[in-house]
Amino acid sequence: MRELMTGNEAIARGVYESGITFAAAYPGTPSTEILETLATRYRDDLHAEWAPNEKVAVESAIGYSFVGGRAFSSMKQVGLNVAADPLFSFAYEGANGGFVFVTADEPGIHSSQTEQDNRFYAGMMDIIMLEPSDSQECKDMVIEGIRLSEKFNIPVMVRMTTRVCHSKSFVEMGERTEVPKREYVRDVWQRTTMPAVSIKLRHEILEKLPKMAAASEESDFNYSIINEGAKIGVVTSGISFQYAKDALGDAASYFKVGFPFPLPTEKIREFASKFDKLYVIEESEPFLEFQLKDKHIDCIGRELFPQEGELSTAIIKEKVLGIRNETIDLPVEKIKARPPVFCAGCPHRGLFYELGKRAKSGKIFISGDIGCYGISPLPPFNATDTIVCMGESVSGGHGAAKAFEYYGTDMKSVSVLGDSTFFHSGMTGLLDIVYNHSNSLVIIMDNRTTGMTGHQDNPGTGYTARGTEAPAADITAIVKAFGIKNVRTINPLVLAEVSKALDWGLGLSEPAVIITRWPCALKKFSPDDLAEFDTSRHLFEVQADKCIGCKKCTQTACPALRYDNESKKAGIYAPSCNGCGICAQVCPADAISMVK
């Protein structure tokens, strides 16, 4: 039986079929649906859980593997930066139960911070890497990855990109293999990182490398497609393989790399010998190219193909064949970008509205973070100065506060981050603020979910990935236990409350935390949410005779609001209104009122 699956669903299927019994991850586009599928479709077959961050997820999977179980973790590309620390050491110490992890990279940066090419991590860790080109390979590579992991006692990385994660293609279904737990034998000379042990393990991993290279030379994932008479040879991997086939057809022969580290250089050398010209077609960095050139296999790569953005059939056609597709030309530049906005009823709106007003003074530095509120630096709010990575708002805010203190600058540091980001890596920064006495204000926007990635539970929501109940972490109690004396929890839909809390926090000369607590407007409310919040859906209307056309309400950037340039009146599009009432609170003419 075959089924149309996204790459992410196919990875989950591979996890299921390969007899993996433990999976942990932190949500992150484009990898999120892997663990979601495991926690729903296969929830009774294995244990799937959301971890507070990628490092914790990987470390849990490492422990599971150490004692003999088959384990899995998945993450977005920047998630691997967070999880890299345990993985480097684990590569030395080695897997017992099979261990496969997925990195989902984002050429083109659709929903990420960087365009980093995580294939280089495999080279740095000296571990096996597999790279699928479609959903069938996603499934097959997890299954083969587990086999290789147990054969070489090494973690195996499966590297995907957005177009593989989020594209559907057919997958043949197979049966699940149940395997017994491997025996655990205590061995501190194998599973610790005491320097004397690491020196030994470093030597061992280098001894493993040629053996893993031999496995790559023999792997069915590395194969050639020879088209008679083709003068061009192409070495390619991942989604680029699909683009290359569409662009060049049978005018080229292909060496398809599915096992790119260690690279099967001898097999490729033999393939290359048949052609006058060898192209290496790969997205992002010249990972294959570096390895080929290191082995003195002459090839054309980055001097021809872009190192930024996504590749495409059209780019390859143009660069290799000099052919451009004809297109229909319209002055598209007159169509402006459609910037993302906070949803109607979003609990972040009130906070950024009030914060943005205060930011106009130029006296506050707002350190932002990763989440839907990544759009807060933009107009009309202009309420964030910097964004770096998960949790950096808090520690970066601490650093800025220290600089203001040292240089006597009349500015206040404010950090803003969500509940899930706080649990991920904001907590340690907050400890630093208390420990090293910085005069910072930290605002934790607790919207009772992990919003940006599509509403995943987290340690604060009271539920697990599989929907079972869990103790809900109490943010107030946590920050108090850290030593924060000034803590206030407010309703961000009441602007007067937000305003008062901000004035209070900004006026203090010691660390303070404001927690805004209201569920995401798009969230499916839990029984706890329904008990705590008035989630009944109200509707607001503009009374045209009272509206003075001042456009104050539109400065809240609510997608339910309209402004008619002819009548000079505001209006509310009823099907979009979520009834939060922020617009009514900013109206100076009392023209907006609740009608339901």
Next chain:
Amino acid sequence: MTKSILLVGVGGQGTILASKLLTIGLGQEGYDVKMSEIHGMSQRGGSVSTQIRFGEQVNAPVIGLGEAELIVAFEEEETYRWMKYLKPGGKVVMNKFRIPSSPMLTGDEVYPEGLIDEISAKVETTVIPASEEAAKLGSPQSMNIVLLGALVKAMGLTDIDWEKIMKENTKPAFLEKNLQAFRVGMDYLA
């Protein structure tokens, strides 16, 4: 020969159900099918696309510049934005419906006029008031099914048993309205 259909719109418009039904139908007909979409940031009211390619053997899941046989657009401005992906000689099916962007909502920009005329002058275009038609049926959420009906007719895929596919894959409560919506969409194409 691989055929490409591009569905475009604004995040939240529901291109997903239409593309799901389409891929099921194409799969049952024995085609190789690939479908691609982008999740994440753009879903918050941004410009979104779903790309469907089918044929004997499909390679890339993504449609390049000048490659689509058909663009089905759920919103007027988005039709225009994606036009360079249409193959010369390709067709456009579009919903006569506007969703203003946030700078338009605040009155800082205005919705561009004349887009439909410019598009129609260049390619074979069928403009359907799909949102209106669906509302007339008493089922505004069937707008995407009106457009699916038009898509099926435009691509000559009428031999596939769409009624059965909808029966098996949509909510029973909406089935009757969806079947009507599908026929309304088909009738817009001669």
